Amino acid sequence: MAASAQLFERWAATYDQSLIATLADPVHAAVLTAAHHHLPRPRHLLDLGCGTGRLLHKAADRFPTARLIGMDAAHAMLTVARRTTPSEGSPAMVRARAEQLPFPDASLDLITATLTCRHWRGVRAGLAEITRVLTADGLFVYADVHPPAPRRRWWRRSERGGRHLLGQTTGLQVIEDRPIAGCGPLLPCRLLVTCRS
Template identity: 35%
Template sequence: MTNDFLKNKKFIFDRWASSYDWLLPSVFYQAVHKRLLEYVDLPERANILDLGCGTGRLLERLANEFPYLRATGLDLSSKMLQVARLSNRHHPRLIFIEGKAEALPFGDGQFEAVFNSISFLHYQEPKLVLQELARVLSPGGRFYLVDITTKKEKEPQTLSISHQGIKFYSPQQREILGAAAGLSCLHHYYLLGPVLLTVFAKP
């Protein structure tokens, strides 16, 4: 993965940050998050990670639903994180830090759950991201992957947006990627149209 690729992604999301919660994606994410919460099962005092947290809306909803959880939001975009921090009503239970999914700045087994919503499609090295996720998950921990799926079974469906490529993975491809990182697939749930939740567990 090139540094130029990450810089381009960061630039795009930095530019979106100030208006992101007022654009169409916010309405879409609100609907997706509402459905996602129906399937979330967390220990009472869970420590969780939201990878690609953007402006922090999912963590805000999770913090409202689970009053004793502690959570970290990680994102590549400093501007997105700035918006998240300004609207953070649950500090210090929620914190937001800048970082890369491919090199998570956390210890082994630190989190009972990891969330990743409409973000996995951006990763150039999904195998590396999943290895890192598996590393920071505690035994028995859950990984909630929410993203647009595809019916193409043999390879991801790639959509080119200018020079930025995004990839959609079928349920079977998700299972294969998860298994390579040592994660077991528990269930698939369709949340909204082609948006699929896949729940993984770390043995």
């Protein structure tokens, strides 16, 4: 198990009371607003690195007809997410990593990920898997600290920056790229909305 997954296994019971969980709320709101703007009625929503399910709880109100799926590498996080999610229409919870998504090709039309890239074993492998499982009209909405050390080169606005990598190595193209307001200096986040190219 990767070190970051072990950390979240230990942190799960108190994660929702932490500062980082509170700081993530405006990031989740921005991701869901952007997703709703571009795809108002998704059939599915997969939240990669769902943690304790905070984004999924908000998504249930915004996308009442979507099948919600939470995925995380930490079993303890998924346990908390199951316990804190209302039983009616509760999201499916899947233990897996971004680099090996357990879903068929072209099966999901909305995938979200917030503040998770640094915990992936391989960014390119994760993005390739996301591209594989997205439907032709699907969206991947991603937000993370900008620049998210230690992956500064992936985000840098240059020929080898985020747009170049997404467009050239993963089959995704950026349709929205902006900073997220309200995160403050502790969490200067950026939002990318992407679709299959």
